[in-house]
Amino acid sequence: MIFRQLFDPTSSTYTYLLGDGGEAVLIDPVYEHVPRDLALVHELGLTLLATLDTHVHADHVTGAWRLRARSGSRIAVSAASGAAEADSPLQHGGRIPFGSRHLTVRATPGHTSGCLTYVLDDESMAFTGDSLLIRGCGRTDFQQGSPQQLFASVHEQILSLPGACLLYPAHDYRGITVTSVAEERRYNPRLGGDVDVGDFTGHMNNLNLPHPKLIAVAVPANLRCGKPEGDAPTDTPDWAPLTLRFSGVWEIEPMALLERLNKVQIIDVREAPEFIDRLGHLHGATLVPLSELTGRMDEFDRSQPIVAVCRSGVRSAQASVLLTKAGFTKVANLAGGMLRWKIEGYPADSDPA
CATH class of the missing domain: 3.60.15.10 (Ribonuclease Z/Hydroxyacylglutathione hydrolase-like)
Known part of the structure; x- marks a missing residue:
């Protein structure tokens, strides 16, 4: 059990x-x-x-x-x-x-x-x-x-x-x-x-x-078993099909992100050498190492969705938490990171942005 x-x-x-x-x-x-x-x-x-x-x-x-x-x-x-x-x-x-x-x-x-x-x-x-x-x-x-x-x-x-x-x-x-x-x-x-x-x-x-x-x-x-009065609020973000992990981080699947690459801000939180290694990076991604993220949040539009990316999804999950705590309301983590992105065969750039 x-x-x-x-x-x-x-x-x-x-x-x-x-x-x-x-x-x-x-x-x-x-x-x-x-x-x-x-x-x-x-x-x-x-x-x-x-x-x-x-x-x-x-x-x-x-x-x-x-x-x-x-x-x-x-x-x-x-x-x-x-x-x-x-x-x-x-x-x-x-x-x-x-x-x-x-x-x-x-x-x-x-x-x-x-x-x-x-x-x-x-x-x-x-x-x-x-x-x-x-x-x-x-x-x-x-x-x-x-x-x-x-x-x-x-x-x-x-x-x-x-x-x-x-x-x-x-x-x-x-x-x-x-x-x-x-x-x-x-x-x-x-x-x-x-x-x-x-x-x-x-x-x-x-x-x-x-x-x-x-x-x-x-x-x-x-006494209404928790039913709100009036219209009930929505739980799931409507800007993309997302999955909430038990850690509290919303994740987006690679295919869903591929379909929205030109509609979201992509923050790659790896270190600079990783950005151009064999995994490459997503087209249009901005390199912001996790250690620098807190000091560079003003570079991003708070009204537009943000997807955080790293090698496996671990560092970018932490980036998602930091962004959410800073008041960004449309944030998701790329499920599986660049490793999964490459395994599923989606295109990546390898030259410096």
């Missing part, structure tokens, strides 16, 4: 990708990271069957609708959440298959009325959302939250799993990535050890936390 844990630093949200037999599900995707997540799914050779939200989040917007629009994946979320746009309203005891594996749905309300925990078929891992965090838990003071209900949910549906079961929460604000049932039974200061429902309720009712900064935006958006 394929398992990946992804992170959104803005909201400290973990997104989880599980794959088997060429099929995948994505738990708690974040709207802004849909291109990243789809790039990973594509590179791993997977088909995204469904997105699974653990609850209606208040601190970020889900990527569920955006992923469905891009990949055809189904949206699954708790039926109790009342979220519109869902394809699969989930109930306690439901099963979500992918490949030869499946997740079992456990209702764990208390943080919100629609919280779910997803448990892998062999009970080796579970995805707890905000119901149980690492040495903590989600708040219970909005979205129909209830400390009594959360205490029962955690003890009956999560801490009842085998001690070795690994627990993966929706958030961690200290960079801790995983815990286990045994650890939380013993060390969770709110829910472990000898804590009873009276202790827990008294603690949760006196947290006096401010509401999440994005609650007014995130909750309504997540």
Whole structure:
């Protein structure tokens, strides 16, 4: 089974990708990271069957609708959440298959009325959302939250799993990535050890936390499963057919670039001797060694697309990142660099520009 844990630093949200037999599900995707997540799914050779939200989040917007629009994946979320746009309203005891594996749905309300925990078929891992965090838990003071209900949910549906079961929460604000049932039974200061429902309720009712900064935006958006109001923004640049790599770099295939050579600015970031070696260089390319790029960006038109090129695509990928950070909005890396360009038989110049 394929398992990946992804992170959104803005909201400290973990997104989880599980794959088997060429099929995948994505738990708690974040709207802004849909291109990243789809790039990973594509590179791993997977088909995204469904997105699974653990609850209606208040601190970020889900990527569920955006992923469905891009990949055809189904949206699954708790039926109790009342979220519109869902394809699969989930109930306690439901099963979500992918490949030869499946997740079992456990209702764990208390943080919100629609919280779910997803448990892998062999009970080796579970995805707890905000119901149980690492040495903590989600708040219970909005979205129909209830400390009594959360205490029962955690003890009956999560801490009842085998001690070795690994627990993966929706958030961690200290960079801790995983815990286990045994650890939380013993060390969770709110829910472990000898804590009873009276202790827990008294603690949760006196947290006096401010509401999440994005609650007014995130909750309504997540009740639409992340569907924007009005026209949805496009994700993919429209100036060329590009592929987003998991590294965050857009790439253009040699054939697509050949068809657009006279419509883009080409920056070759190799050293001067490489520019005229046996691989040659693209017609019309400007030689700007990577070490000089930062100081020479004013030479290029920010309104026109730029393609970065090097020998294999590694240095030019870094150049693409630098250009994007500097505010260039239409940037791509030549996939495979000049090596692939030559292998595919496309023309190159060998004299100095």
